[in-house]
Amino acid sequence: MTLRSVGWFAGDDEVAVLHRVALRLGPEDAGRPVIGIADTASDLNPCNAGFTALAEHVADGVRAAGGVPVRFPVMSLGEDLMKPSAMLYRNLVAMELEETVRAYPLDGVVHLANCDKTVPAALMAAASADVPALLLLGGARSAPEFRGRALGAGTDLWRALDDRRAGVLDDAGWRGLEQCLACAGPGACNVMGTASTLAMLTEAMGMALPGTALLDAVGPDIEAAARATGERLVAMVRADERPSARLTQAALDTAARVLAAVGGSTNAVIHLAAVAGRLGLDASLDRFDALWRGVPLLADVEPCGSGLVHRLRRDGGLPTVLAALGAGGLADLDAVAGDGRAWRDVLPAYPAPGADGSLVRTLADPVLPAPTLAAVSGTLAPSGAVIKVAAASPDLLAHTGRAVVFDSYDDMRTRLDDPALEVDPGDVLVVRGCGPVGVPGMPEWGMAPIPQRLVERGVRDMVRVSDGRMSGTSFGTVVLHVAPEAAVGGPLGLVEDGDRVRLDVPARRLDLLVPDAELARRRSARGAAPRAGAQHLRGWPRLYADHVLQADRGADLDFLTAPTPAHRTFVEPVVGRS
Numbered sequence: 001m002t003l004r005s006v007g008w009f010a011g012d013d014e015v016a017v018l019h020r021v022a023l024r025l026g027p028e029d030a031g032r033p034v035i036g037i038a039d040t041a042s043d044l045n046p047c048n049a050g051f052t053a054l055a056e057h058v059a060d061g062v063r064a065a066g067g068v069p070v071r072f073p074v075m076s077l078g079e080d081l082m083k084p085s086a087m088l089y090r091n092l093v094a095m096e097l098e099e100t101v102r103a104y105p106l107d108g109v110v111h112l113a114n115c116d117k118t119v120p121a122a123l124m125a126a127a128s129a130d131v132p133a134l135l136l137l138g139g140a141r142s143a144p145e146f147r148g149r150a151l152g153a154g155t156d157l158w159r160a161l162d163d164r165r166a167g168v169l170d171d172a173g174w175r176g177l178e179q180c181l182a183c184a185g186p187g188a189c190n191v192m193g194t195a196s197t198l199a200m201l202t203e204a205m206g207m208a209l210p211g212t213a214l215l216d217a218v219g220p221d222i223e224a225a226a227r228a229t230g231e232r233l234v235a236m237v238r239a240d241e242r243p244s245a246r247l248t249q250a251a252l253d254t255a256a257r258v259l260a261a262v263g264g265s266t267n268a269v270i271h272l273a274a275v276a277g278r279l280g281l282d283a284s285l286d287r288f289d290a291l292w293r294g295v296p297l298l299a300d301v302e303p304c305g306s307g308l309v310h311r312l313r314r315d316g317g318l319p320t321v322l323a324a325l326g327a328g329g330l331a332d333l334d335a336v337a338g339d340g341r342a343w344r345d346v347l348p349a350y351p352a353p354g355a356d357g358s359l360v361r362t363l364a365d366p367v368l369p370a371p372t373l374a375a376v377s378g379t380l381a382p383s384g385a386v387i388k389v390a391a392a393s394p395d396l397l398a399h400t401g402r403a404v405v406f407d408s409y410d411d412m413r414t415r416l417d418d419p420a421l422e423v424d425p426g427d428v429l430v431v432r433g434c435g436p437v438g439v440p441g442m443p444e445w446g447m448a449p450i451p452q453r454l455v456e457r458g459v460r461d462m463v464r465v466s467d468g469r470m471s472g473t474s475f476g477t478v479v480l481h482v483a484p485e486a487a488v489g490g491p492l493g494l495v496e497d498g499d500r501v502r503l504d505v506p507a508r509r510l511d512l513l514v515p516d517a518e519l520a521r522r523r524s525a526r527g528a529a530p531r532a533g534a535q536h537l538r539g540w541p542r543l544y545a546d547h548v549l550q551a552d553r554g555a556d557l558d559f560l561t562a563p564t565p566a567h568r569t570f571v572e573p574v575v576g577r578s
């Protein structure tokens with residue numbers, strides 16, 4: 001095959017000379033694939049900090065296989081620090097990566113991705129650019145012990161917050177927890193949060209090497225994986241193995257089932273839809289819900305189960321989960337893994353599911369019955385919403401309650417613990433104004449804490465409904481991603497305190513029990529909802545708010561999706577004098 005980079009480097013004119021000099025290539029380098037190493041390491045993003053060292057191992061692998069490694073920086077999306085949300089910038093980074101590929105002589109790309117949004121951004125870019133690509137996933141952070149228990153990042157912080165608000169955890173304990181969390185070192189959250197979930201899905205779809213989704217963030221295993229990824233990508237370029245051959249409808253369906261089997265993050269539903277949208281695949285909530293109905297919880301990992309991802313990896317990780325699903329015909333084992341083999345040829349090297357003490361169970365002996373995730377729709381969510389059933393309270397899955405409405409995150413934080421707030425355990429907390437357009441960026445504000453005075457009475461869960469997202473490390477009976485969101489005129493914006501809201505997960509319904517005539521009156525009193533968030537609307541947020549799609553369509557930008565095959569054609573630049 002002809003390398004893409006030949007368009008830059010072949011020839012004897014001044015333009016080709018300029019290009020070769022820029023990368024210090026000599027005649028002996030002709031025919032060597034140029035491999036971009038998209039580096040998201042940043043001091044601002046501890047989850048991706050390990051890439052500073054790992055990038056060199058990738059480069060070693062590229063060189064060993066005969067390629068030319070070129071490292072380039074990418075905006076790092078760190079979940080902990082970015083405001084209002086790293087999600088606001090996922091599409092920007094996907095564009096940055098796609099345009100970097102377009103503009104430069106890259107024959108393939110190794111994406112160094114770990115923290116929540118860096119992974120989907122890389123997948124979206126790989127889908128759109130469609131040059132050979134693999135992700136090197138940055139692995140999980142360590143789990144320091146706190147009061148005799150290994151700490152699950154995120155999940156244990158949320159639990160401790162509830163304990164603190166209930167007066168069970170004192171100030172010294174709270175400070176001790178902080179010190180413990182600070183000791184964990186680089187790497188992704190070590191529970192089945194968004195990063196671990198996306199890593200599993202990436203591996204399942206053949207976009208990372210088998211067995212690499214949940215490595216420890218530091219150590220010889222991940223260094224070997226980095227080198228192997230560099231080597232493998234050079235071979236993929238030579239064989240012209242492109243993402244479009246991996247990211248098929250069957251791969252997407254398998255990923256959706258893996259998501260349910262591991263009790264993964266609800267955020268992954270949006271990210272899968274965004275990747276699918278780039279390729280014209282079907283990632284509708286109806287399709288996902290149908291896929292999820294037959295999938296119980298197979299991975300006993302927090303926040304839905306009990307273990308951490310380090311042990312899940314030792315018990316086989318993604319390959320063993322895939323084997324468990326495949327045994328019931330719920331995974332396409334003829335699909336290609338990241339190393340080029342069919343999954344059914346990869347699996348024998350991994351532990352079987354269901355072994356004594358294994359965190360990976362079989363379909364016949366799951367951790368929890370199906371479904372672990374569900375899509376609901378109804379008069380409150382005409383375009384759908386998502387709930388993580390496995391992290392919810394069973395007795396709240398069919399529940400009707402009185403709405404207690406918060407118009408924004410600030411409103412919720414200000415009034416939630418106000419003694420004057422009228423709220424009972426059976427009420428439904430509605431947090432709106434948190435959708436893709438509303439903030440903009442759809443932050444993880446959907447899981448409102450339980451009001452202080454109810455926590456003190458021992459209440460640990462309530463039905464919550466939001467057009468925002470929640471952290472993959474969170475738990476509770478929380479209906480998320482309500483679409484259309486309030487900021488674009490969705491019925492969530494019409495709810496008033498005291499309205500009755502009915503959640504019926506078995507029937508897949510979410511309804512506002514208010515007569516149509518009353519809703520029409522409220523809608524006309526409210527006027528047309530402006531399509532705009534309330535703040536920070538210049539530059540990228542302005543472009544984002546004007547073009548972002550709703551959650552059920554992946555919250556991608558409308559001009560980046562693939563309504564027809566022609567729209568996904570990657571246009572090569574004119575290569576000449578710059």
Ligand code: FES
Binds near residue numbers: 115
């Ligand atoms: Fe980065 Fe969890 S905050 S992976």
